[in-house]
Amino acid sequence: xxxxxxxxxxxxxxxxxxxxxxxxxxxxxxxxxxxxxxxxxxxxxxxxxxxxxxxxxxxxxxxxxxxxxxxxxxxxxxxxxxxxxxxxxxxxxxxxxxxxxxxxxxxxxxxxxxxxxxxxxxxxxxxxxxxxxxxxxxxxxxxxxxxxxxxxxxxxxxxxxxxxxxxxxxxxxxxxxxxxxxxxxxxxxxxxxxxxxxxxxxxxxxxxxxxxxxxxxxxxxxxxxxxxxxxxxxxxxxxxxxxxxxxxxxxxxxxxxxxxxxxxxxxxxxxxxxxxxxxxxxxxxxxxxxxxxxxxxxxxxxxxxxxxxxxxxxxxxxxxxxxxxxxxxxxxxxxxxxxxxxxxxxxxxxxxxxxxxxxxxxxxxxxxxxxxxxxxxxxxxxxxxxxxxxxxxxxxxxxxxxxxxxxxxxxxxxxxxxxxxxxxxxxxxxxxxxxxxxxxxxxxxxxxxxxxxxxxxxxxxxxxxxxxxxxxxxxxxxxxxxxxxxxxxxxxxxxxxxxxxxxxxxxxxxxxxxxxxxxxxxxxxxxxxxxxxxxxxxxxxxx
Amino acid sequence: xxxxxxxxxxxxxxxxxxxxxxxxxxxxxxxxxxxxxxxxxxxxxxxxxxxxxxxxxxxxxxxxxxxxxxxxxxxxxxxxxxxxxxxxxxxxxxxxxxxxxxxxxxxxxxxxxxxxxxxxxxxxxxxxxxxxxxxxxxxxxxxxxxxxxxxxxxxxxxxxxxxxxxxxxxxxxxxxxxxxxxxxxxxxxxxxxxxxxxxxxxxxxxxxxxxxxxxxxxxxxxxxxxxxxxxxxxxxxxxxxxxxxxxxxxxxxxxxxxxxxxxxxxxxxxxxxxxxxxxxxxxxxxxxxxxxxxxxxxxxxxxxxxxxxxxxxxxxxxxxxxxxxxxxxxxxxxx
Numbered sequence: 001x002x003x004x005x006x007x008x009x010x011x012x013x014x015x016x017x018x019x020x021x022x023x024x025x026x027x028x029x030x031x032x033x034x035x036x037x038x039x040x041x042x043x044x045x046x047x048x049x050x051x052x053x054x055x056x057x058x059x060x061x062x063x064x065x066x067x068x069x070x071x072x073x074x075x076x077x078x079x080x081x082x083x084x085x086x087x088x089x090x091x092x093x094x095x096x097x098x099x100x101x102x103x104x105x106x107x108x109x110x111x112x113x114x115x116x117x118x119x120x121x122x123x124x125x126x127x128x129x130x131x132x133x134x135x136x137x138x139x140x141x142x143x144x145x146x147x148x149x150x151x152x153x154x155x156x157x158x159x160x161x162x163x164x165x166x167x168x169x170x171x172x173x174x175x176x177x178x179x180x181x182x183x184x185x186x187x188x189x190x191x192x193x194x195x196x197x198x199x200x201x202x203x204x205x206x207x208x209x210x211x212x213x214x215x216x217x218x219x220x221x222x223x224x225x226x227x228x229x230x231x232x233x234x235x236x237x238x239x240x241x242x243x244x245x246x247x248x249x250x251x252x253x254x255x256x257x258x259x260x261x262x263x264x265x266x267x268x269x270x271x272x273x274x275x276x277x278x279x280x281x282x283x284x285x286x287x288x289x290x291x292x293x294x295x296x297x298x299x300x301x302x303x304x305x306x307x308x309x310x311x312x313x314x315x316x317x318x319x320x321x322x323x324x325x326x327x328x329x330x331x332x333x334x335x336x337x338x339x340x341x342x343x344x345x346x347x348x349x350x351x352x353x354x355x356x357x358x359x360x361x362x363x364x365x366x367x368x369x370x371x372x373x374x375x376x377x378x379x380x381x382x383x384x385x386x387x388x389x390x391x392x393x394x395x396x397x398x399x400x401x402x403x404x405x406x407x408x409x410x411x412x413x414x415x416x417x418x419x420x421x422x423x424x425x426x427x428x429x430x431x432x433x434x435x436x437x438x439x440x441x442x443x444x445x446x447x448x449x450x451x452x453x454x455x456x457x458x459x460x461x462x463x464x465x466x467x468x469x470x471x472x473x474x475x476x477x478x479x480x481x482x483x484x485x486x487x488x489x490x491x492x493x494x495x496x497x498x499x500x501x502x503x504x505x506x507x508x509x510x511x512x513x514x515x516x517x518x519x520x521x522x523x524x525x526x527x528x529x530x531x532x533x534x535x536x537x538x539x540x541x542x543x
Numbered sequence: 544x545x546x547x548x549x550x551x552x553x554x555x556x557x558x559x560x561x562x563x564x565x566x567x568x569x570x571x572x573x574x575x576x577x578x579x580x581x582x583x584x585x586x587x588x589x590x591x592x593x594x595x596x597x598x599x600x601x602x603x604x605x606x607x608x609x610x611x612x613x614x615x616x617x618x619x620x621x622x623x624x625x626x627x628x629x630x631x632x633x634x635x636x637x638x639x640x641x642x643x644x645x646x647x648x649x650x651x652x653x654x655x656x657x658x659x660x661x662x663x664x665x666x667x668x669x670x671x672x673x674x675x676x677x678x679x680x681x682x683x684x685x686x687x688x689x690x691x692x693x694x695x696x697x698x699x700x701x702x703x704x705x706x707x708x709x710x711x712x713x714x715x716x717x718x719x720x721x722x723x724x725x726x727x728x729x730x731x732x733x734x735x736x737x738x739x740x741x742x743x744x745x746x747x748x749x750x751x752x753x754x755x756x757x758x759x760x761x762x763x764x765x766x767x768x769x770x771x772x773x774x775x776x777x778x779x780x781x782x783x784x785x786x787x788x789x790x791x792x793x794x795x796x797x798x799x800x801x802x803x804x805x806x807x808x809x810x811x812x813x814x815x816x817x818x819x820x821x822x823x824x825x826x827x828x829x830x831x832x833x834x835x836x837x838x839x840x841x842x843x844x845x846x847x848x849x850x851x852x853x854x855x856x857x858x859x860x861x862x863x864x865x866x867x868x869x870x871x872x873x874x875x876x877x878x
Contacts, residue, residue, distance in 0.1 A: 060781055062780070062781060064777070089783075090783040090784075090785070091783065092783065093780070093781050093782060093783035094781065094782035094783035094784070095783060098781075098782075099778075099781045101774060101777075101778065103774065106773065106774035106775065107774045107775055107777070107778045108775060108778070109775040109778070109779075109793050109796075109797070110775075110797065110872055110873070111793075111796035111797050111872050112792075112793075112796075120782060120784070121782040121783060121784070124782070124783075124784060124788070125783060155876075156872050156873075156876050158872065158873045158876075159876060
């Protein structure tokens, strides 16, 4: 069978402008080769910076943000598309090869109706008439399980949910009957229960239309459900390339093995969960416009233990954290800390109350002042709570750096000079500096690559044993819950649906929502998607 | 669980939820009216607080206390400020701005003529400058960071940096005095033909265009550039659309709101900022009228001009706000 897409020795470079240094050329992708046959799916997997998106876009002869394809060949049906001129490549894009972006919300034009955007490429390339394109869009909306397919196209992007947008983007890519679609992390930004529907819809649609695909993701469990072949990438180079079966079941490289085995750890929960450090009693909260976001939540956390709060976006899990920190005082109910009531509002809390509860955020980037060095960032709470200055402060900062397993050499670096994992470590050190009893961790690992995230989790566990810290860990990732929690709270639409020690909370009998949530978490197992779908009809297709 | 805030929403809240666009537009209009009333107080109060008065200026050397008191009584200046404010406001609402102290003519009639002239000048300048600015903005996006972009930028910046009276005198020097191809002063009168009118106001129009061009052009450029870097423009490119279609169909609708805003702001400036240019070119518009009135402390005229300028400014800004609201698809098509 002839190859549909054949990539040979691809080399992609960009110019970077490091502050205070002359611009330099960096190689993003180096010597990557692969083949893709008609109707097959190749998964590209790797951490951020592995060059997987860049490789995917090369199938459209496109370099994002200054990336330039400087070497190699990208042949589509035997034609090297890199050698086509501007006009030639335009005939390929949106007709033969289409692209599905990670954030459909940003990739759709807010000013136009979805239907018009879905059929635009097909009509403009002269592939079909407007009526034919509309008919095809309607067919695709049905195949992708979108609600009210007849009128779905009349809506504007802001009028539909994220999961629907992602499916609409898939419909847009499928509409011109392309030979190849590049999916760039199409489900990464979605909740797990939504992800499974979108994943199933994409898989169904590309099988139905016999379209080949490049599927880019950082989640091996996801790509195992949809691909025929997998290529593992790191630092722009191929680590391993083989069939799904071989990569998942018999990886030959250490890096692939680490990816396959990531988060297989599970921690034994603490046996005694009766001595509460923090007690949340029937707490409700609402926004100033009267919109109620929490309904009578009661739970507790013991000293030196970890409570994981799980839920999808909009479930109220972050709001609960805001209530505990006092950023959003509860409208009803009360919170006690070591059996003493906690002052509801942040601004009236005493300095000692503030010190005892610290926060770590999802985006370490935005939670740090980019113009302060690590010394200032970690040193600020030392001065604020303990009045440390000068040499004493520096000594303590160095101690904290040691605790988070970073060398003293980082003390005068700026956040921009740190990697994502290092930034999160500095944020942890800043929280530790106050010597808190409770740290609220709001999805601290969800923006990180799996292996880096694992390092952060291990660090948090080590610190817990060292200094009897208690954690409230907000996450949407069940694997993390298994790895770190003592007790689990499941939230859904502002209500607590389940709470208890991990062993009880995560074993049957389940309530409907927890069941759906647990079953939606992709597992590193070929055929998992089919197995789950056969037990569960697309219940939440409206997502 | 019963939730009082969800079930018992106020009629106003329900209206806002069902017609967010209409609610916002109405809110803007009400706010503008409120603002206009506040401005009217400021104008009246400000004029009241000015040192010296019409009587002493008018009488000059012969300002005996008795004569001053007579004139003040005649003009009603001996009555309380609040009474006079409400009388003035009530008149203004009906289009009656009282009688000029200096000429004893109806202010409204005079202002009517002058306002027409001013609007004609500002309108003509707008007709030229708005398309020119938007066009140049698009051109400099197309040639971003290349020579044409830089030239457009430097020239427009130079034009905005020079005060308008200076530009005015430069234009007079070269085009009216040295080359003699334009007319000066820019006198217009009733019964003048349309083409002749245009000829007469060529130089003041050019001055105004040069002053407002740079701001609008740079805003257009910035608005389009920010839209061009968004993800949906990448989508358009990856759909294989032509650059022209991508800009017209995908970039323009989203760049509209900021452009509308800066255009309206500059239109307001054209009407209000025309004062200096009118004086330089001796053009019989509102600005000239107001400046003359100030020199003789003809308060009804000053107040009328001030209020009209403020009204024009507030109206154009309100229009910009409303258009920007309408340009937002999220408000036009609520969930």
